[in-house]
Amino acid sequence: MSEPVQAAGLYVHVPFCERKCPYCSFFSIAEGGNRELQQRYVRAARIQMERLAAGAGEEEISRPRTVDTIFFGGGTPAVLPVHLLADLLSTSLELFDTPGESLEVSLEVNPGTVDRDDLLSLRRAGFNRISIGVQSLDDGELRRLGRIHDRAQAEQTVTWARQAGFSNLSLDLMFGLPGQDLCSWRRTLEQALALKPDHLSIYELTLEENTSFYLRARQGDLHLPPEEIICEMMEWTQEQTAAAGLRRYEISNYARPGVACRHNLKYWDNSSYIGIGPGAVSFLANTRMAAIEDVAAYCRLLLDGGTGDGWRRVWVDSETLDRQGRFRETVIMGLRLVRGVSRTRLQERFGLDIETFYGPVLERLREAGLVEWAGEYLRLTPAGLRLANTVMAELV
Ligand code: SF4
Structure with missing residues (x-):
C-alpha cells in the first residue's frame, strides 16, 4: 500500500560549530573558522541537492519535487558566512518547487555568531523563521554548558532578529542543568517569556553517551537537580507558558496559535523529508537513508564522485520499512x-x-x-x- 505523495520538508545540516559543547551529541565539528572546508561543504551540499532534486534517474526518489518547509540546522549554521547560507538557500529554491508565500524557511542561530547586519541579510535572503539557541539566561549556567554567549548577547540577538523583520521567532531553552535550582529555572523562563517569543522549544538536559557530561556524571563529577525538582520545573513550565499564551503542542514545544513549526511537524507526522549534509537523514518513499558523519569524506564523495552513481555512497545506512x-x-x-x-x-x-x-x-x-x-x-x-x-x- 503506497501513501499519497505530499510535499516534503528539506533539511540542510550545517555541521560546523565554534566549539563543541560538553553535552552535545549532534553531529558537528569545531571548525568554525575553516573557510576552505566550509566552501567545499557548500559545493558538496549543492551537488547533493541537485542529484536529489533531479531524482538521479530513480523514480521513487524523484517523487518529492515539491518542498513546503526548509530548515537550516546544525551544528551552528550561522558560523558560515551569510553569503554561503544565502547561496545554499537560493539553490534549494531554484531546484525544488515551493508554494511561494506560505513556504516556511527556518534558520537556527546561536547568540554570539550573528550581528544585526547578518540578521538583516539573512531575512532578505528569504529566511522567515528564526530559532535562537538561548538555552539559559543565567551566565553561570551558560558557562557550565560551555556556550560561547552570555545572557546579554542572547537578549541582544532577539532584539536584532525582531528589528531584522523575523516575525516568527523561537527560543531554545534547557532545564535540569548542572547547578540549576528551581529559582534559576524560573528566572530563565520568566526572562525568556518577557522577550515575547512566538515559539519555545524546552528540553530537559539528557546525558548522551560519548559526551564529556556523560563521562563526568559517571565519575560523580556532575551535579544535576534531583527528580522532584525536575518535576517542579516541568509543572512551572506548563503553568507559565500557558499563562503567556503559548500552547504546548508537542512534548517539548510550545507556540502561539498558528505558528507551530511546520517543518518539525513533518517528523512527528512521519512524512517525507530530504536531508542534505553529512549526518543528515532523508525519508523518501518509505526508505530512510543516513549520510556519512564525516565532513571531509562527504565532500570527497560528492565533489569527486564523478557523474555516475558515486555520489550515492554518501549514504552509509539505509532501511526500507514495511x-x-x-x-x-x-x-x-x-x-x-x-x-x-x-x-x-x-x-x-x-x-x-x-x-x-x-x-x-x-x-x-x-x-x-x-x-x-x-x-x-x-x-x-x-x-x-x-x-x-x-x-x-x-x-x-
Ligand atoms: S552549538 Fe549546538 S550543535 Fe554545536 S556543539 Fe553546541 S549544542 Fe551542539
Missing part, C-alpha cells in the same frame, strides 16, 4: 503531539486499526492512565506525557 513498521513509527512519533494520533488517518494511510493492532498492550496503557481517547484521537495523558519514553517502548 507497512507495519511505518505504522508503528507513525504512532510513536505522532503520540509526541499533544493532540495525539487520528485513528481515521492511520486507517487511511496504512489500512490498519490502532486498537486492533495493539490490542491488550493499548488496553493496559489506557488502564494505567497513560493514554486516552479524545474523540477519534489517541493521545498521551498528562501522566503519559511525563513518562513518554516508557509508553513508546511498549508500542515500538
Whole structure:
C-alpha cells in the first residue's frame, strides 16, 4: 500500500560549530573558522541537492519535487558566512518547487555568531523563521554548558532578529542543568517569556553517551537537580507558558496559535523529508537513508564522485520499512503531539486499526492512565506525557 505523495520538508545540516559543547551529541565539528572546508561543504551540499532534486534517474526518489518547509540546522549554521547560507538557500529554491508565500524557511542561530547586519541579510535572503539557541539566561549556567554567549548577547540577538523583520521567532531553552535550582529555572523562563517569543522549544538536559557530561556524571563529577525538582520545573513550565499564551503542542514545544513549526511537524507526522549534509537523514518513499558523519569524506564523495552513481555512497545506512513498521513509527512519533494520533488517518494511510493492532498492550496503557481517547484521537495523558519514553517502548 503506497501513501499519497505530499510535499516534503528539506533539511540542510550545517555541521560546523565554534566549539563543541560538553553535552552535545549532534553531529558537528569545531571548525568554525575553516573557510576552505566550509566552501567545499557548500559545493558538496549543492551537488547533493541537485542529484536529489533531479531524482538521479530513480523514480521513487524523484517523487518529492515539491518542498513546503526548509530548515537550516546544525551544528551552528550561522558560523558560515551569510553569503554561503544565502547561496545554499537560493539553490534549494531554484531546484525544488515551493508554494511561494506560505513556504516556511527556518534558520537556527546561536547568540554570539550573528550581528544585526547578518540578521538583516539573512531575512532578505528569504529566511522567515528564526530559532535562537538561548538555552539559559543565567551566565553561570551558560558557562557550565560551555556556550560561547552570555545572557546579554542572547537578549541582544532577539532584539536584532525582531528589528531584522523575523516575525516568527523561537527560543531554545534547557532545564535540569548542572547547578540549576528551581529559582534559576524560573528566572530563565520568566526572562525568556518577557522577550515575547512566538515559539519555545524546552528540553530537559539528557546525558548522551560519548559526551564529556556523560563521562563526568559517571565519575560523580556532575551535579544535576534531583527528580522532584525536575518535576517542579516541568509543572512551572506548563503553568507559565500557558499563562503567556503559548500552547504546548508537542512534548517539548510550545507556540502561539498558528505558528507551530511546520517543518518539525513533518517528523512527528512521519512524512517525507530530504536531508542534505553529512549526518543528515532523508525519508523518501518509505526508505530512510543516513549520510556519512564525516565532513571531509562527504565532500570527497560528492565533489569527486564523478557523474555516475558515486555520489550515492554518501549514504552509509539505509532501511526500507514495511507497512507495519511505518505504522508503528507513525504512532510513536505522532503520540509526541499533544493532540495525539487520528485513528481515521492511520486507517487511511496504512489500512490498519490502532486498537486492533495493539490490542491488550493499548488496553493496559489506557488502564494505567497513560493514554486516552479524545474523540477519534489517541493521545498521551498528562501522566503519559511525563513518562513518554516508557509508553513508546511498549508500542515500538
Ligand atoms: S552549538 Fe549546538 S550543535 Fe554545536 S556543539 Fe553546541 S549544542 Fe551542539
